[in-house]
Structures are given as C-alpha cells and as structure tokens.
Amino acid sequence: MAGYVLGRAGTLAGLNALQTQSYGSESRGGACKSDVIVSKTEILELAPSGLDVFIAMSQPALDKYLPDISDGGSLIYDSDLVTLNTSADDAGNDSTYTFGISATDIAHKSFGHDVVANVIMLGYMSALTGVVSPEALRQAISESVPPKTVELNLKAFDEGFKKGEMREGELK
Amino acid sequence: MAGYVLGRAGTLAGLNALQTQSYGSESRGGACKSDVIVSKTEILELAPSGLDVFIAMSQPALDKYLPDISDGGSLIYDSDLVTLNTSADDAGNDSTYTFGISATDIAHKSFGHDVVANVIMLGYMSALTGVVSPEALRQAISESVPPKTVELNLKAFDEGFKKGEMREGELK
Amino acid sequence: MQTDRATGYLSTLAGKVQFALGDEAIAYGALFAGCTFFGGYPITPASEVAETMARELPNVDGYYVQFEDEIGSIAAVIGASRAGAKSMTATSGPGFSLMQENIGYAIMTETPCVVVDVQRSGPSTGQATKPAQADVLQARWGTHGDHEMIAFAPNSVQECLDVMIECFNLSERYRHPVVLLADGEIGHLREKLVFPDPADLDLFPRGGFDAADEAGLVEPMRAYGEGNAVHITGSTHKENGMRDVVSQDVHERLITRCCAKIDKNRDNIIRVEERFMDDAETVVVSFGADSRPALGAVVRARNEGVKVGYFRPISIWPFCGERLTQIGKRVRKILVPEMNLGQLAREIERFVSVPVVRVSKIGGVAHSVEEVYQAIIENSRS
Amino acid sequence: MQTDRATGYLSTLAGKVQFALGDEAIAYGALFAGCTFFGGYPITPASEVAETMARELPNVDGYYVQFEDEIGSIAAVIGASRAGAKSMTATSGPGFSLMQENIGYAIMTETPCVVVDVQRSGPSTGQATKPAQADVLQARWGTHGDHEMIAFAPNSVQECLDVMIECFNLSERYRHPVVLLADGEIGHLREKLVFPDPADLDLFPRGGFDAADEAGLVEPMRAYGEGNAVHITGSTHKENGMRDVVSQDVHERLITRCCAKIDKNRDNIIRVEERFMDDAETVVVSFGADSRPALGAVVRARNEGVKVGYFRPISIWPFCGERLTQIGKRVRKILVPEMNLGQLAREIERFVSVPVVRVSKIGGVAHSVEEVYQAIIENSRS
Amino acid sequence: MIIIDERYCKGCSICIHFCPGKALEVSKEVNSRGFYAPKVVDQAECTSCKQCELYCPDFAIFIVEDAESADG
Amino acid sequence: MIIIDERYCKGCSICIHFCPGKALEVSKEVNSRGFYAPKVVDQAECTSCKQCELYCPDFAIFIVEDAESADG
Amino acid sequence: MEHHLLKYLREEILPTTHCPGCGCGQVLNAFVNAIDTLRIDPRGIISVTGIGCSSWIPSPYFKGDTLHTTHGRAIAFATGVKVIRPDSNVVVIAGDGDLAGIGGNHLIHAARRNVGLTVYLVNNYIYGMTGGQVSPTTPFGVVTSTTPYTNAEYPLKIAELVAAAGANYVARWTTYHIRKLIASMEEALQTKGFAFIEIVSQCPVAYGRRVGLRDGVAFMEYFKENSVSVRKSKTMSEEELEGKIVVGRLARRERVEFTESLRKIIEEQRTGTGA
Amino acid sequence: MEHHLLKYLREEILPTTHCPGCGCGQVLNAFVNAIDTLRIDPRGIISVTGIGCSSWIPSPYFKGDTLHTTHGRAIAFATGVKVIRPDSNVVVIAGDGDLAGIGGNHLIHAARRNVGLTVYLVNNYIYGMTGGQVSPTTPFGVVTSTTPYTNAEYPLKIAELVAAAGANYVARWTTYHIRKLIASMEEALQTKGFAFIEIVSQCPVAYGRRVGLRDGVAFMEYFKENSVSVRKSKTMSEEELEGKIVVGRLARRERVEFTESLRKIIEEQRTGTGA
C-alpha cells in the first residue's frame, strides 16, 4: 500500500515511477517486499540494485533486506513491529541512517486504526527524504484510500510528516 | 481381411509385402479400400500408383477406384455385389482384364456363410494372377481366421482357386 | 460492436493518468479494443487481468465468466467470438499449454480471439510467482499441425495497453488467434499509464476486412444468430464450410491459405523498435521486460563510445527474420539477453550467419543493466 | 522390472514373423522394453497401440487403464512410473496438445515415460484419419518453459518396435519423457515384423544409471513405496527434492542441469541413417514414413547418375545439427521432403548456409517416389 | 400414402419392424446403393400411424396424408 | 501438562477459544516471530481434554500426561 | 414428394454418413420433430457439438447455425455462445464419450451454473467413431476393443449425476421411446436453465456386435424389454435395477438461469440497486 | 519436549507456510491423528496432491512418499500409483478448486471406477493460493476478486456429486467437527474402494475477509452454528437447508475396488476361468 501510494505520487508529480512487489506464497508467510523506483529519467533498471530508502514494517523483512541498503541510504522502521538488534544492525551499512518511529502505536492511540501506521510511515519518510513532495503524496493518498477515510489518512500522514520534520536535521 | 491375408501370405512367402487401408468415417459409409503391395525388393513406394490387380467387392469401391487400374491390370469382382455397367467399364483401361465371380452366391449356397466370399475371391485371384502362391495363401488363411473355421475357409479358397484356374487361359 | 454506453464510459477515462499494473493495462487495452467477453481461470501472474476485466466489463456491456479450467475458458472465448463478441482469455504457462488444442481450433476455423500469456518461470509449476520469457516457442508451436502465429511482447505498462489494442485488431483482420506474450515482470510492475481517447482509436470491426491488404486470403466472417445457417468445423472443410476430410487438395488449399494469410501479410503485422543502429557493430536484440535493462546497457555502452545497437521485436511472431538478415550482414555479432535459455536466439540463428550470443538469465529475475553491459563489453572487445 | 512370467511370455514370441501394423509394432516394442503400464485414451490413428496393449499387457503382468481423457492418461502414466513401472501412453495431435502440461511435469520431476504421437493431419480435427508429420515442433516446444526433448521417428514397422525399445531405454537413462513421433502412415500400414529374443535385448533398468555416460548430470531415481519418504514436486526444488520457489540460483541450477543432461549427452542419443553421401552434391533429408519414397527417389536418381545423397534423422530431438553443419559444407543444396510445411527444414536452416529446399506435401498423403524424384532432378540441374 | 425415398434409405428395416399393419416388407433385391430397402406391400394396410416415419433414422420413409389415402 | 511450542505457534487463538477451562489466554506481547501466542494461565485449570492440541493448525500446543498433571 | 422435415436439413449432403440402423439418425429425426412441433425457427437455433458419431447429428445436417468443435468441449463453447446470444436456442448434441468422458467436467459445471443450454447426450455405451473402445458408460463386464477380457469399470449414471450437479431439467429416454423422447426434447427446449436428456441409443456396428445385438431392430427390442419407468424404479431394489434402463424425467427445478443472473447482477451494479 | 505427532512430519521445514488460523493445518493435524490411531506406517502411505494451499498439507509436510503434481490432476496421478502399488495407502489431499474445479472430471471418474484412493477435499469456498477468486463452491451472491458484483453461479455440492458418481464412502465434515473428522478420516483410510471426505475448512485470508469472518475462531463459530447432520437435513426443506452445511456420512457401499477387479479379470484370463 505504501509502495503504491509512493509510486502513484511520483507519477502524479511528473516523475517516472516503477513499483514491483513480491507475490504469492512468499508474500503470505514470510517477508513481503515492494520496491519503488522514482526517477526523473526513463526507468530501465527493473530491480533496484540497492535500497536508497528502506521502510521496514516487519521483522522478517528487515532481517532479509537490511543488507541491501545502499551506501548512505536510510532505514525507516516501525519501532513497534521491528527490533533493531545489534547483529542486524551490523548487517546494515556503516553509513546507513536509521529512523525509528512508533507508528503502530501512534496509529492506534491517536487515530484508533492500526492500518494508518502505513501512512504515518509515508509522511515520516517524506519529511526525512523528500523523495516525493508531500503534496503529491497527499493527492495520491486521497485517490487511493476509501473515500470515507481520506481525511483520517491525510491527518495521519501529516502526523508522520511532523514527526519526520523533527528528526530531519540528522540526515543532512 | 482379404488384403491382410494376401499381405501376410506375401510375407510368409519371403516377399516384401505392405498393406494400407482407408480408415474411419470413410470406411464406414462409402468406399473402403485396402492396398497391398507385394514385391521382391524393399518397398519404398507407400501408395501404389496404379492397381495391378483390383479386387472389387462393393459398388462404391468399384466406381471410385476403377480409373486407377494400371495398364494391363486385372479387375476381379464379385458379380453378386458389383455391376459392371458400360460407363464404369469405360472408365477402366482398355487393356483391363475383367473377371467376375459370383462369390457371395457360392459362399451362401455351397458353404452357408456369406463371409467366405472373401476367401473365394482370394482363391480366384491367386489362380488368375499368381501374385502369391496358393500355398502361402493357404497358410496365411489358416493363421488368420478363427481356429474353428480354418477348414471351411480353406475349402472356400480352393473353390475359388478352381474357378480361377478355369478362366486362367484368358489372362495369358 | 461497442455499445454507446461502452464508448461513453471509455470516453470518461480518456487522458486519465494511472499508476497501474501491466496486467491492468492489458485489461484496459482489451476494453478499449472493444472486447466484451472474457473467459478465464485464475493463475499467477495473470489473475489481475481477469480481476480487472471482471470489474470493468459490465461498464462496457461485456461479460466476464470464470470457467472450470483453461480448456473451458478458451473454448468459451471461441464460442463467444463466433456469437459475435470480441473475446479473450488470460493465463500463464501451464494454462497456456492446456489451451493449445483449442488454439488450433481457432486457427482452423479462423476465429478471432486474443490469448494473453503472462509468462512465469517453468517448466511445470516451477517458480509460480516469478517472471520468465520462456513460452516464446510454445506460443509458436504449442498446438499440433502446420500453422502460423501472431504474438506480441510489450515492454512497458503503457505498451501493454497499446499493443493489446493492436492484438485485437490483427486478430479480427486476419481472423486468427493472437497471443499477447507478456512476461510476469511487466504484468506485475506498476508504472504510469495514460488512457487513450476512444475517438482516436482505429478499431478493426468484426467481419470487416481490407481487400487491398489481404491479397484475397481472408474472407469476411459470418456470425451466428443472424439466420445464415453458418456451419463451422475444425475438421478440414471446403470454401463453403462443409467438411471434406479425405481430399488432399481441399486440405492443402485450406492450410496453405491459413498460413499464407499471415506469412504474406508479414510486413503489415511485424513491428520492431531500432535504436543506435546506423553504425552498430554489435546489436543487442531483446524483447519484453528484459529489453529495458538491455536498452539501459546499450545506452551506457554508447555513452562510452561502444558501437552497439538496440533492436527490439515488438511482434515476436511472425518473426522479423528478413530485417535481421539485413542487419546480420552489417554487424559482427548479435547479443540476445532474454529471460530463457535462448528461445529467441534460436530463431535468429535461422536468419543470420554471424554469431548469435545467448545472454540468458533464468530463475525469475530480469537482467540488470550491469549484466547486459558486461556482456556487451565482453563481446565488443573481440 | 519384468517378471519371470513376462520374460517367459516374450521368449515364446522370439523370432516369430508377423504381418503387423506399425501401431502393433509400437505396442510390442513397449512390451519387449519392459513396459507394464499403459494409460490411454482412444484416438485415430493411435488407437491400435492401446488395443494391442490392452490385449497383451496381462501377459507380461502389466496393466492397461483407459482414462477419461488424455490429461488423465499422461498423469497416471507419470504416477505409475513413480510407483515403479515403466509406463507409456499413445495419442495423436489433439491429445498430444492436451498432454503438454504434464509432459512438462515429467521433465521437471525427471520421471521416465514414453509418449507415442501417431501424427495425423491437423491442425485441430483436420483430416482425422489421414497421416501427417506436422507435430515435429509441437513435440519439441509444446510445453511451457525451457526444456530439452528426446523424440524418435521410425520409418518401417520393424523400426517401430526397435526404436520403441530405444525410447524406453533413453527415458530411463536420462530420466526424461521421450516421444515416439510416429506418423499415421507408418502406424497404419502393415508389413513384416520379426519379434526379437528378449535375451538379446539390453534393457536399461529402472533406477540404474551409467556414471561414465552421464557426466554426473543424472541421479539414480528413488521409487515410491519403499519407505524412503521421497518427495517429488513439479515446483522448483533443491537437490534434496524440497521446494524452493524463490531462489534464482536453485531454479537456474535445476533447469540448466535438466537441459544439459540431454544436450551434453547428445552424441549418445542421436541416431541417423546416411546413404550415398560420399560424393553427394545434393542431399535429401527426410524422416519417418516419408523417408521411404525419398529413398526410392534417391536410388532412382543415383541409378541415373545424379550425385544425390540420403540422410535420415531417426532421432528428431535432440537434433543432429552438427552433423548437418558438416554436410552443409560439402553439398550445394538440401532437399527436405516431409509431410508438413517445412518443420524439419526450419531446424536445418539453423545449422547450414546452403539453400534448404522444402519439398512439402500435406493433405494426408505421403510423397510418391516420382514426386521426390522430380524435386531432385529440378534441384540438381541448377 | 407411404413414400419411400430410395436416395436415403439404408435398409435397416426398423420401419418394417414397427409397422403395426402389414404395409411394408423387405425388398428381395438390393437397391442402387447396395441396401435392402423396404417396399410397400399394400398402401391400404397402412393406418397412417407414422411409426415408420418417426423411427426411420434416415428420413427415408414418410406418410403423406392425401385425400385418397384418408378415404381409403 | 500444557506445552506451547513457540517455534510453530502463529497466534491464531483457536486453542484458547476451545479451551473449556481457563487454562489459556493470549499473550500481551508478540513473540519472536511476530505473533501473539497463547500463554498458560494456570496448568491446574487444564482438564487434559486436548481440544487445544486437536484444533491447533500448527502442532504448537500439546498436552503431556505426566504423573503430576494427572494428579492435578 | 419430399419428407416434410427435410426443410430443416442440409439436404444436399444427405444421406448422413451414419451406419444403417444407427440411433443417431433417430435422434436427428426426433430433434427436428420437436423443433417442428414447437414451431421454432431453425435459424434461431445454434447447435454446438463435439467429436464423435453423435456429434455429427446436427453438424452439419441440421440447417441452422452449427458449431462443430473439439472433442469434449462442446458445452464450454456453447456457454460462450449463450452468454453473447441469450435469446438463441443453444443446443448441444454429442456422445457419451464426448460429454461424459473427456467433457464430463464442463457438463457438471454448466449444470451447476444452470446455463440455459439444451443438451442431448447420445449414450450408445461406446466410443463409436473411433471404432469401439470402452466408454464411461459401457457396462461392467462387457468386452470392447480395449477391454478384451471384459470391462473392470462401473458405468456412470450420467442423468443422475447431472441431476446431482443441479440442472433444471433432466430426463432419460431411449430411441425406442421415440414419441416420449420427442415430447421430452420439447420440454427441454422450453426449459429456462440447463436442460439435459440422456438418450440411450444404438450403435449396431461398434457396440452391438460385441453384445450380440446385430442391428437397429435388435436394439429396439432390447431397449423395450429392459426399460423401467422412473416411477417403477423407485419400488425396485438395487439388484433388480441391475442392467435396467430407468427412463423418464429425473429432475425439474426452477433455479434462475445463469446468463440471466449474470445480466441481472450487472444491471444492478449499473443502476446501483445491487449489493 | 516435542509434540508426539511430529514424527509424522518433515520437521525441518516447519512451521508450515499456511496463514495463521488456516484450516489446512487442522486438516494436517487430523490426518496424522487418524494415521496415528490406526497405527498405519507412514512409509506405506503415498500422498498425492495438486496445486493450492490445501495441496501443501501433506506436500511436503507429511513424512511419507509425497507426489506434488499439477493443478487438478492429483487423482489421475494417484490412480497410476494405485494400479502399480495396490497395497499402499494412496491418499489425495487438495482443494475445492483443484479437485472439484479443474480436476472435477478425474474425481467423478475415479469415484465411478471405485479406485481405492482416500480423497480429502479441503473446501474453503475459494481459490486460496491465487488470492481469492471465485471457486465452484463459492456460495451464490458472495463477492470475490473475480465476482466484484457478487457471484452469479450456484455452488457445487461436491460430496453429493461424488456419491452420485458411485464412491464407496462419502462424508462431509468441517474443521470444527475435529473429532468426528478424525474418526471419519479413519473410516476412509480403511475403506476399500474410493473414499471421499469433503472437509469444509476456513481460509481467513482470501475468503474470510470477504464474508466478514476475520479469523479462524470466527470460522469455528460459523461452522458450529451452520452445520446440520445428515439425519436432521432429511427433515428439512430445500429453503431451510439454504446456507447450511450438511455434515455426516453420505454414502457407504461395498462395490469391488477397481484395481482388484482389474487384477481379477487379468487373473481369470490367465487361468482361463474368465468369460
């Protein structure tokens, strides 16, 4: 879902965006992954060679894909779902920036819906990385979620964005 | 059946023999045909280009294949099942030798079984053409018909052979 | 063939920008092409074509029916086509194998229909959720008997839609089944998709035919339900449609014509993309999703001064052999990156005398730009 | 694998001379090869294979089961093979198409079995009772995904029996499905057939394998019912048989090996017949029944001093391309009489640079000697 | 009136078998297509029950209800 | 004695649902594999009915009849 | 003078290629009688058939639209036709091997869906066209060309199976019951939803000679003697019914026809009245 | 300490890949319980499966011989196995889509032949593995990914159909009836001839969310409330039975098993005692 919104936002923003996803049995039990590439030029590489931004929302996904983070890439994770233990950390890259946010908890407590954790993460990421503009993301969210939940989701996005802005300094 | 016995006899006689047959819907309603090639050398031609000996046991077969008789070939027919009208005759070759035998009638009257008309025709042909020796044919018949009917069939064959010998002169 | 309601609905979509799956784009392509019947059976990675059709067909007065298997699906698709609907199915390798008998029936009865094969990694169940491009030759030779085939392979989500419209048009024009040979990679990735305006589309009408174009090889099609007592059979038949399963000449005439109508109209069907070909000494020939990293690699090598060209068959069958023969005379080597063990490369070998280098990759992963680039470098030095 | 009773029964047949159908010879070949399971579905012109097996299998402690369709037949054949029986089925084009999915399964699970395709004139129901040779490429590419294939084409009734034994042996040796690509012409003609002595036959045993021969590409097969908890799957699997449907390398290793075990052992599989080749300027390449009039024509032309050779692939797949490349360097032209529109000719084109002239004939009738002779004459003058 | 269409009759005798009267019998001779067609013994014996027509596999026998036959 | 095999439990709670006594409840925390496994409230409440064991889709809970638990 | 039903046939290709005394011709005769009685315009009928002697009944002899398809798949083809042409009478005629053997799955699922097809299954107990191999309806113990030592399989009761699958109309008759068959064919043609008749028929050539029934007449007698009505069958034990042919109507339901449901659901979606 | 039934499983690949609360695991549990009670040596069991979540129950988790085949064809594969290994317990486990959808014809014909297979059909009303498309058992009116405006098809009553096809043993249970299911599985394993159990099971992920049954527990309650016994169902009208799951034994016959007949006929031919 987050991947779709991100890609869609990229498309809306006039960029080229491409999303791939792991399917089937793999996506049921273990680690599920969605890759998004956003670029100003024609996208010819189908699978990103490294992850510039890795949004981790489950432990198996984190464990599996952490090694793929690019040099200087960022790891953004839901600290309610994922534990960064030292060994996993080691597997990451020295130059990886890591940002944890208690998204599920915020979703639960502030919004009463665990599912918006996704959107909180997106907002958080948007603030921290600026990959796609918050405007495009907000539009993509509006068009992607059920009409009745648009407001809720946008609020959650903004909340995440706010939290991100607070930590933005660390990146630069 | 006659084709099978003839080919089998050829094989037994140490010759090369090859039989093909029309199958399926075609063999149900209309003309049914079995081609037999008997030769001293390796058989490389799969479909005979002309019929050297044509044994006709149904009107549709006669009408359909009469034009295929070779120069100097023979037509042997069951005069109970087939009528040689002039127009059909015309379609044949000028040099065609024609031999009619009332095989079904003989089968019915002398042997009480219409089916042996087949074997009568074979005997008749053997005498008239000498394509395969009567000995080989008799052995092939013995091995091909139900055990209980061997004697009956051999008698019928002999009857046909006798009738053939009577007309043999015409061929030479 | 499209109802006013359908055209009206499609007009509301015109120009809209989507972030869509290749599978979805295929479905929309069908809708814009006038498809009103989908008969299918789920299979990864083609199910999203069915799901999109199930959702959208009612909007164009069309019908989605899921069958008990792939054999029933293709049978119903042919039946629906005969009844007057532009119709299609979508499947992947295993289901495509099951459809082969009836694809032969569609060829023999000259019934238009489109079969989408979103290729996955086989043989057999293989890596069911992973992409491949290994049904290139099944698409051509999966059914028995002599026949031709039309098949196209898109390499972007937008092209999925565009080429699908072309598939329907060619299917109607030549009264022949057409295969959209998509791969799981393109079927399951999302990118930008812009819907066309139905007013801009040139759709080939059912039963229409273009005399100038056809060299007299295709007759207009007579549909059922219009009082003509039309007889259709997959057995050998005469020009009037009546069965004749024994005459050599009747069979020869029928089959020769059915092959010739594709072969003689080759130039009207074949579509290729060529880039950097003028001075190329090496050519990369690639199709479908895998042609994207291939192009990426060619661009990169060109930037470094390597004289390498890029050639992409968009139509896979009939094959663009003559063009490759010409190219083969000018270049030293042909490199073929594909997600199989050299199926396109084999066909190219029939047409050229220069070495055809297989740059195969299997196991459910497309080439990276780097991999193709390395192959170019290795093969350009020598 | 054969019981004493079976060997005893077959020994009583040794040396007997029959005037038999090709189809019957195929069945007897299977019996002598140790086949004890036939799963089938009737179809002209292959039904006589089934009928002969139904009659004879009990004599060798074997089982005939007729299924509800061809898909069930091939599935049961693979099941029976896994359960320990050498097993087979026989069909024609339409049924062969239906079997393709499970042929892929046999390839993927490396299960030996023999599929007889007595080819008739298609596509589709076509001329159901008439012979053809137009499934050459379906046999190779009918199933999805990358794979190799083994297929043989006999040209006499005696060879039907002999080659059938070879098919079973190769199937066991390489743990691969093998196709006997018979044609309706040979299946439905009768000629002399002499039964072999089972004592003279060299049968490849189930589960046996020849290390020297295999280059380590084939593992011995473990059968069911012996307490080994053997797991078999048509999904991608590791060396221990366990499913791994995501790893690129596992898939690549599996498929590459399954292809290599045929390809690398090509020379152990390929069989051809060559005559009059020493000084040939033109070569007639022909297979199956149609190779007989082809040979007849070559003999006739030779008698008249034409320098024409005769080359017959007995194994169709893997293809004898390397040998033809050698020949292609010495001759000026290759003529290919076949009962299809040039399916073998296409493959030959991959390997030679000289013109490959199609001498095709379709419509259910084999070439006459005269027809091939004329083609030779025409193509020798120029 | 009973009409037999020799073009189509294959001589299966089913019509004769089902005829409740004595209107039909088997011909002694084969017809031009090699079959023993039925022949009408007596039109008067026909009850117009149409058993023959309904049972014939080949549309080769049928009853025409003309004024004459209706009368007699 | 109730034994829960954390390696296999997927936290579906079916065992808890079927427990006739009050032996089981849902953990407050996710386990290492991300699931809310059941936890034993009180072994003594277990009647050894084995409902949990029979209904568990994952062989993750089972009852061992040892002397102690048999005694209660 | 010509047979008044010839107008329904492609006269120029008669006589049919069926063997003398074959039941296929009787089924064709019954079919056109039913059409004639109901005054259905044959040009509104689309006949879909498979492969086999029985499939040749309407294809190509019946002068309406005819679709002669692949072996076993007629019902699936016909479903595609019916969805697009719901107002046509879509009729399927084919054999036991075709519809219940290789095509059994399409049969069951079309019955389940209740697609508005009229299906006449001609059960001659054998694969006739291919020359007499065992079929799914060949009785236990019979010798055929592929069961030379007798058949080890139990025959399928197709009509009962189709009833269990959910068809709206199911009956069984033999070619002997010609008038009842015609009446039943009319009922089937008028049924909305899936209508099915198993027509027990004779194949004197590929089956008859195996079981000592040499010609059409012998079969007529056999059918007469071995049929029991559905009503009577209910009073009989399994053993008593052994070898008997239960004739009559086996099911009649009023479930909504499939293409109608399909259209209704779509209409509701369109107009926003649906779920 | 380990679960005493793990000895029947390929432990090294546990946990299964099935979703939390999926009925597939319960079927596996019931199956090994039945095996354990009957003290059948698992090495004498050959499990044959198709493609789908349900097919992954024994393949590869059950530690006997396992043959994981193509979609829909398990029963045909299994028939080949049984003919050659008549003394093995040949067990088929697969889904509704697999056995009754694409594989319906093999199911019917194996039941007709009465092949000695034990077939457990896991009916979760959906194509689970491919993500939730309508299946032949999905109830009328349900929304799935391919019936976005509700399903226009009637569901198949598989167990009744298999009974009509002639199986020796037929029953239906749900995963809620776990003890009865185990007992029934034992009966099936001991049946000579074709034995069939339709196991109504839950797919919370691809089906449950469509019909408001979010997890395994919700399904357990649903099954409990909506099941009626075969006996009780006989006193109910069609309408009353609408939406109910009829559980219990539906058929039990003593027809001779197919591979036994096959062997007997052959033996008779050999010894000349046959027909």
Ligand SMILES: Cc1ncc(C[n+]2csc(CCOP(=O)(O)OP(=O)(O)O)c2C)c(N)n1
């Ligand atoms: C896929 C396929 N398999 C097999 C055949 C061969 N075949 C043609 S007709 C037929 C059986 C006919 O039996 P049935 O359907 O009972 O019809 P009948 O001839 O008895 O009326 C078969 C097996 C075929 N044409 N296609």
Ligand SMILES: Cc1ncc(C[n+]2csc(CCOP(=O)(O)OP(=O)(O)O)c2C)c(N)n1
């Ligand atoms: C020939 C073929 N068609 C389609 C598929 C895709 N496929 C895999 S599993 C499946 C359906 C599974 O449904 P079911 O049998 O009910 O099992 P479940 O997953 O629900 O347990 C399908 C359609 C396939 N593998 N092969």
Ligand code: SF4
């Ligand atoms: S029933 Fe018809 S075909 Fe048969 S004999 Fe009588 S008229 Fe001739």
Ligand code: SF4
């Ligand atoms: S109508 Fe009746 S009585 Fe007259 S010929 Fe026909 S069957 Fe006999």
Ligand code: SF4
């Ligand atoms: S039933 Fe099993 S998997 Fe589910 S919560 Fe209980 S122990 Fe865990």
Ligand code: SF4
């Ligand atoms: S055995 Fe019974 S009482 Fe004990 S924990 Fe399990 S379900 Fe509860």
Ligand code: SF4
């Ligand atoms: S073979 Fe049998 S079913 Fe076919 S036409 Fe002849 S009698 Fe009729």
Ligand code: SF4
């Ligand atoms: S998708 Fe459904 S059936 Fe498949 S494992 Fe998950 S819950 Fe079970």
Ligand SMILES: [Mg+2]
């Ligand atoms: Mg039949």
Ligand SMILES: [Mg+2]
């Ligand atoms: Mg299911």
